[in-house]
Amino acid sequence: MLRSVTSRLVLSYCVLLVLLGSAFLAFTVLSFRHYTRETLTNTLATRAREIWNISEGSLRQPERLSEIMGRRFSPESQDRFIRIRDGDTIIYRSGTPIGGDFSPLTVPVEEAGSGEAAPGARLLGNLLLYSHKFRDQSGRVITVDTGQSYAIARAVQARLATSLFVGLPILLLLAALAGYVLMRRALVPVEVMINAAEAYTFNDPHKRLPMIGTEPRIEALGLALNRMLDRLDGAYSHVSRFSADAAHELRTPLTIIRGELELVASGEQLPSDVDQAISNALEEMTRLSGIVDSLITLSRMESLWGKQVHAQVDLMALAVETIDQMGLLAEEKSIKLSRPSGAPVVVAGDRERLKQVLVNLIDNAIKYTPPDGKVIVDVGASGEMGFVSVQDTGIGIDPDHHNKVFERFYRVTPDRGEQGAGLGLAIVKSICHAHGGSVILNSVPEIGSCFRMEIPLSTGEK
Amino acid sequence: MRILIVEDEKKLIDILQRSLKSEGYTVDGVNTAADGLDYIKTYHYDLVILDIQLPDGTGTGLLKRMREMGHTMPALILTARSDLDSKVENFQAGADDYVIKPVAMAELSIRVQALLRRGPALQENVLKAGTLEINRLTRQVKRDGKRIELSPKEYSLLEYLFLHSGRVLSRSMIVEKIWDQSFEGLTNIVDVYIGHLRRKVDEGFEPKLIRTVRGLGYTLDTEQVK
Numbered sequence: 001m002l003r004s005v006t007s008r009l010v011l012s013y014c015v016l017l018v019l020l021g022s023a024f025l026a027f028t029v030l031s032f033r034h035y036t037r038e039t040l041t042n043t044l045a046t047r048a049r050e051i052w053n054i055s056e057g058s059l060r061q062p063e064r065l066s067e068i069m070g071r072r073f074s075p076e077s078q079d080r081f082i083r084i085r086d087g088d089t090i091i092y093r094s095g096t097p098i099g100g101d102f103s104p105l106t107v108p109v110e111e112a113g114s115g116e117a118a119p120g121a122r123l124l125g126n127l128l129l130y131s132h133k134f135r136d137q138s139g140r141v142i143t144v145d146t147g148q149s150y151a152i153a154r155a156v157q158a159r160l161a162t163s164l165f166v167g168l169p170i171l172l173l174l175a176a177l178a179g180y181v182l183m184r185r186a187l188v189p190v191e192v193m194i195n196a197a198e199a200y201t202f203n204d205p206h207k208r209l210p211m212i213g214t215e216p217r218i219e220a221l222g223l224a225l226n227r228m229l230d231r232l233d234g235a236y237s238h239v240s241r242f243s244a245d246a247a248h249e250l251r252t253p254l255t256i257i258r259g260e261l262e263l264v265a266s267g268e269q270l271p272s273d274v275d276q277a278i279s280n281a282l283e284e285m286t287r288l289s290g291i292v293d294s295l296i297t298l299s300r301m302e303s304l305w306g307k308q309v310h311a312q313v314d315l316m317a318l319a320v321e322t323i324d325q326m327g328l329l330a331e332e333k334s335i336k337l338s339r340p341s342g343a344p345v346v347v348a349g350d351r352e353r354l355k356q357v358l359v360n361l362i363d364n365a366i367k368y369t370p371p372d373g374k375v376i377v378d379v380g381a382s383g384e385m386g387f388v389s390v391q392d393t394g395i396g397i398d399p400d401h402h403n404k405v406f407e408r409f410y411r412v413t414p415d416r417g418e419q420g421a422g423l424g425l426a427i428v429k430s431i432c433h434a435h436g437g438s439v440i441l442n443s444v445p446e447i448g449s450c451f452r453m454e455i456p457l458s459t460g461e462k
Numbered sequence: 463m464r465i466l467i468v469e470d471e472k473k474l475i476d477i478l479q480r481s482l483k484s485e486g487y488t489v490d491g492v493n494t495a496a497d498g499l500d501y502i503k504t505y506h507y508d509l510v511i512l513d514i515q516l517p518d519g520t521g522t523g524l525l526k527r528m529r530e531m532g533h534t535m536p537a538l539i540l541t542a543r544s545d546l547d548s549k550v551e552n553f554q555a556g557a558d559d560y561v562i563k564p565v566a567m568a569e570l571s572i573r574v575q576a577l578l579r580r581g582p583a584l585q586e587n588v589l590k591a592g593t594l595e596i597n598r599l600t601r602q603v604k605r606d607g608k609r610i611e612l613s614p615k616e617y618s619l620l621e622y623l624f625l626h627s628g629r630v631l632s633r634s635m636i637v638e639k640i641w642d643q644s645f646e647g648l649t650n651i652v653d654v655y656i657g658h659l660r661r662k663v664d665e666g667f668e669p670k671l672i673r674t675v676r677g678l679g680y681t682l683d684t685e686q687v688k
Contacts, residue, residue: 251562252542254564258565259567262481262567262678263480265677289564325645352642353644363651
């Protein structure tokens, strides 16, 4: 999951977003707190000076002072705190505010700094307290304490922090989701190319990757891959043509060698060692001719890939006929070769070639099944495909070899000494492909193998 | 009987000449289509064997020309080209047989024989080899006068051997004749059927009639019973 570019990209920008978001959150909360406190402090300082100006003349008349304060500042209804004192002696003190955020009686009398320089505000519970000292005409030092409830500011700060703490992850999630979706959409052409590349086979060698012109680099990649396919296609057909040409060219010299050997063999009595040598040479000649024929068959099948074949072939009848013709081979090894039965399964194809597939598969099954084993041939249709499966109770094929057995000249064990050159299954595969079908192998070593040929059902006839 | 071979490979002409001469034919060989046409115009041939690829043209072209000129003798195409298109084209041009290289000399001579209609009288219904006889009408087989039951395949095989008795039949000839093209390369099936056939017609009888010729194939040995 984390390996894909999409996930890594989304993940890394999410990490970046988290870092930036946290920094932004911390900065916002802290600066907001700082700002509210400073603003309030300034207000309090201004108010202290105002209070001093108003109250200076009335310090000795407490009732008048109380009335002036109440009228001018109405501290109780505004959650304000006002206290005028001479050292510890309180001259005036406002009452309990309506909000009840603090109690004026318990506000401690502390000497806040010295001189006239504003010492800044102190936070005492919910009360932001600011003290300022003034000197009256008689030289008495009067301290004006002024305060303001800090509860609202606190609530606002908490609200801000909460909304940021909740909002940011949601934002992050949305960003990640959007990023993922965008990345996926950007990679759609790549997906299309992957599917096309996966589907590419030499069955249809002229097919190329589709070009979806969204992203120049992706399009360039597609074009580059297509040019690569052109070269591969060229190389493949070159190799294919080469093996056909080579096989072709071998036919005449083979005829000559064979003819010479036959003439010698059919002549007068030969010493037995010469006779033996000629017989061996002739047997190998036959094998060589077989290989040449197989190679030419293979290249012919490949040249037919992707072309339509029109004849109607009943796989059921074909399988029964083939089994009848090969019955004795199985009998020789006491192998039970079962005949399928059922309704006709009609496919479009070349009868002789399809029969060649069955012959090859059944022959292999008999060859690799020990005596007293079973070979079960089944014919049927599933979906749009007709199939013939050949199941044996033979030695099986190791999974490592499953794909390779269809390659030319491939043998599971090179020293098995069987005849042929490892071209049988390659021919099977190319015939199946030439018919727009496939051959599927299921095999478990020591239990048996099942080869299944699938050919599209004929659409011309029900 | 006079045969003309038109083939660009001199060594192959040599082999064919030696092989066919040993069968009693008179054989001429030329390398080019032009020479081939000259020989056909000049001499009378009972059969021509043509290669398709020639230095100055094709055997197919030569075949068309000679048919246009009214030469009706059988023509056998001997070629490395095994595709169906080529076969069809040559039969349309007037070929009587189409043989793909490499071919066993025995097979070629059987085909030549068939084209010249000089083989054993096919009309004969009862064929004999020593004490073995087959009736081609009733498909009955007898050895020493006793009935032998054969499966249809075994009978076809024995009949094929009878029709070419004394000649060596290669496994691929037998496969092609008794089975079909699909079995090409699967020559061990012939050995199995020959084995069965021997058990029925040769086991317990003397002399043994079905003989294996190593490297070449099988023959119904008529030499020893004549």
